[in-house]
Amino acid sequence: MVFCAAWFAGLCLVLVETGGAHPGLSREDASQVLLRSRRHYQAFEEFKQGNLERECVEEVCNREEAREVFENEPETNYFFPKYLDCLAQQSITSKQIRDQLWKTSRVKYRLRKCVTDLPNQCKPSPCHIPGTKQCIDLQGDFKCLCHTGWKSKTCAQDVNECEKQNGGCEHYCINDVAGYMCGCEKGFALRTDGHSCEDINECEMPGACGSADCVNSPGSYSCNCPWGFFYNETLKACFDVDECTTKPCEQACVNNIGSYVCRCDGRRSYLLHPNLHNCTKMEPSEIWHPRKDPTALCLIPQSTAKLTFYISFDLPSIMREILAFSIRTYDPEGLLLYTRRREPEKRSLAVALRDGRLEVQLQDGDDRVVTTGGPIINTGTWHSVVVERLRRQLIVRVAGEEVININRPDDAQKGTSRVEIALGGLTISTPSLIRPLPLRLDGCMRHLSLLEQDTSWLSQHISENPSQQCFSAIELGAYFSGSAYVHPRQQNYSGDVGDVCESNPAWNLQLAMDFRTMQAKPHSGLLFALVQGSEVPLSLALQPTDRIAMQAVQITTGNDLLLKITWVPDATWHSLNLSLSSGLLSLKLDSRSLQLPVPLLYSKHPSPPVQTFFGGFSDGVPIEATPVTFPFHGCLRNVVLNSEEIEFPASSSPKVTSHSCPTQGQA
Structure with a gap:
């Protein structure tokens, strides 16, 4: 059965090959080869080992005859199918076999060469040439001796050295045809041993990080920027991070x-919360409130558009009219009170201060009289004043002493007429004064007696309304309680021509003031500022320091700090001077x-308009424009700006008392 399988396998191979480019044996010829009778050899041929030349070249042999030549099955099984291929390649037909004509032709020569090469398993070499050192004939088999890096029977399979302990490589192993090589991770270089890796210090390369700091690390490096900056890989530079784009603040954010x-x-x-991001509203209990006098009426109205008080009543004609009150003020000029009778003839009386002395403006019909006299009473202490109007004269007394006496013709009136009394200003319908003066006066009145009318209701009203009460004790100074004063005139802050260049004079600013806070603890508040549009080119403000219980006064431009002086806070007066001239602050x-x-x-020349603020900012100034927007809570005095003495009129703001700085403790 083994012989038949091999025989038919050989036959099939012959039939397949003859269907190709070579004509080969026909089915009939192949059958004759397979079925021909065994020849009778001469005696020496029967006993000696079969000779391949004689058996299969000189004659056509069958498998049995080939077996007698090789005397083993492996070589026979290898030889005989290929022998049939040789016959097919030489186009040996059955007629040639019978006539034996082919023995004398060149076919015999070609057949000999083909047949004699067949027993050598290495001709042609079945081994993969690139991977083979040598092919060894093993009689029906062969052995390929492989080069290093190759394996398999024919040395055609590459040996993957990386499968065993990573090829001895520290990082990674790269298999290659007939070999391998070691590689390193990014940031490492292969050492001379070909297997281990060492770190590359990229920071030693010129311009590795540009202007940023280069930090080497195993297998890598980083380009580091200071906190608040980011690194641009393309430009190799650090750029500021605008943290405000992420809206980290509750109200306003300023990028630095x-x-x-x-x-x-x-x-x-x-106020800024201790977490430095949120805002907390100051409680009313945290705000300092000066002690008030419940019996004294403040003449500064709560609104600049209103009077402090307006009283109107019908009064019959009397022989004597008396207005009595006590006054306390440091303000040298302003209206105290105004009275008027409408019928039967217009009669008015204005009592005021001018240059610290009492002034009376009297009008009877077309007759007008203005008289100023008496001692200076804007001393900050209480002075009693009595204005008595008789039929033929008007008398003014201070502390019981007559200081003004105006003689008039008999002006006795009959009947009843409407009487109007205004305190701390004039009504809209009231005509202007005979001699102009400020309609507001920073002062206090008490013990009022108005034409012998009942004024107990007025005293009760004052005692029930602290906002209309005066400070219990005062000293000279403008008191800011949370409001800004805007200087009404445009100031010239240009220096002398030639400070910088003739066509572009520099800034010139000279400011002197005394200030006092109301408590001996760190205080935040604006003292003085210049504003151009939405920008604050200069700000002078108080600000608590990072050190506990320390106060600072600082100068900023925009959000940039220029100068700062610190001290232990107290509630005493301090002298402050600011100078900006010829580029020196x-x-x-x-x-x-x-x-x-x-x-x-x-x-650069300070281009107009430049607004001047004292004590705080108006709403038009953005929060982001300057570090301190909290209003100053304290007192100013002796304020001189570029040689001009600055006054804070009582009419400038209801929260600014121009001449009354409270001295007592908190109420």
């Missing part, structure tokens, strides 16, 4: 180079002073 700060609207009594607090050259900052 490398950082940011949150701001709260101090004008609405908001100076700040002096009492005996301590600092200077800073700022030639570029203030080298």
Whole structure:
């Protein structure tokens, strides 16, 4: 059965091949080869080992004859199918076999070469040439001796050295045809041993990080920027991070180079929370309130558009009219009270202060009289005043002493007429005064007696309304209780021509003032500022320091700090001087002073309009424009700006008392 399987396998191979380019044996010829009778050899041929030349070249052999030549099955099984291929390649037909004509032709020569090569298993070599050192004939088999890096019977399969212990490589192994190589991770280089890796210090490469800091790490490196900056890979530089784009603050955010700060609207009594992001509203109990006198009426109205008091009643004609009151003020000029009778003939009386002395403006019909006299009474102490109008004269007494006496013709009136009395201003319908003067006066009245009428209701009203009461004790100074004063005139802050250049003079600012806070603890508040549109080119403000219980006075431009002086806070008066001239900024607090050259900052001409603020900002100034928007809570005095003495009129703001600085403790 083994012989038959091999025989038919050989036959099938012959039939397949003859169907190709070579004609080969026909089915009939192949059958004759397979079925021909065994020849009778001569005696020496029967006993000696079969000779391949004689059996299969000189004659056509069958498998049995080939077996007698090789004397083993493996070589026979290998030889005989290929022998049939040789016959087919030489186109040996059955007729040639019978006539044996082919023996004398060149076919015999070609057949010999084909047949004699067949027993050598290595001709042609079955081994993969690139992977083979040598092919060894094993009589029906062969052995391929492989080069290093190759395996399999024919040395055609590459050996993957990386499968065993990663090829001895530290990082990774790369298999290659007949070999391998070691590789390293990014940021490492292969050492000379070909297997281990060492870190590459990229920071030693020129310009690795540009202007950023280069930090080497195993297998990598990083380009680091300071906090608040980000690194641009393309430009190899650090750029500021605008943290405000993420809206980290509750109210307002100001981006700085490398950082940011949150701001709260101090004008609405908001303070920055200790977490530096949120805002907390100051409780009313946290705000300092001066002690008030429940018996004294403040002549400054709560609104600039209103009077402090207006009284109207019908009064019959009497022989004597008396107006009595006590007055306390440091204000040198302003209206105290105004009375008028409408019928039968217009008669008015205005009592005021001018240059610290009492002034009376009297009108009877077309007759007008203005008289000023008496001692200076704007001393900050109480003075009793009595104005008595008789039929033929008007007498004014201060502390019982007559200081004004106006003789008039007999002006006795009959009947009843409407009497109007205005305190702390005039009604809209009231005609202007005979001699103009301010309609507001920062002062206090008490013990009022008005034409012998009942004024107990007025005293009760004052006692029930602290907002209309006066401070219990005062000293000279303008008191700011949370409001801003805007200087009404445009100031000239240009320096002398030639400070910087003739066509573009620099800033010139000279400011002197005394200030006092109301409590001996750190205080935040604006003292003085210049505003151009939505920008604040200069701000002078009080600000608590990072150190506990320390107060600072600082100068800023925009959000940039220029100068700062610190001290232990107290509730006493301090002298403050600010100077900006020829590019030099100076700040002096009492005996301590600092200077800073700022030639570029203030080298340009201060283009108008420049608004001047004292004590706080108006709503038009953005919170982000300057560090301190909280209004100043304290007193100012002796304020001189560029040689001009600054007064704070009582009409400027209902929350600014121009001449009354409270001295007693909190109520």
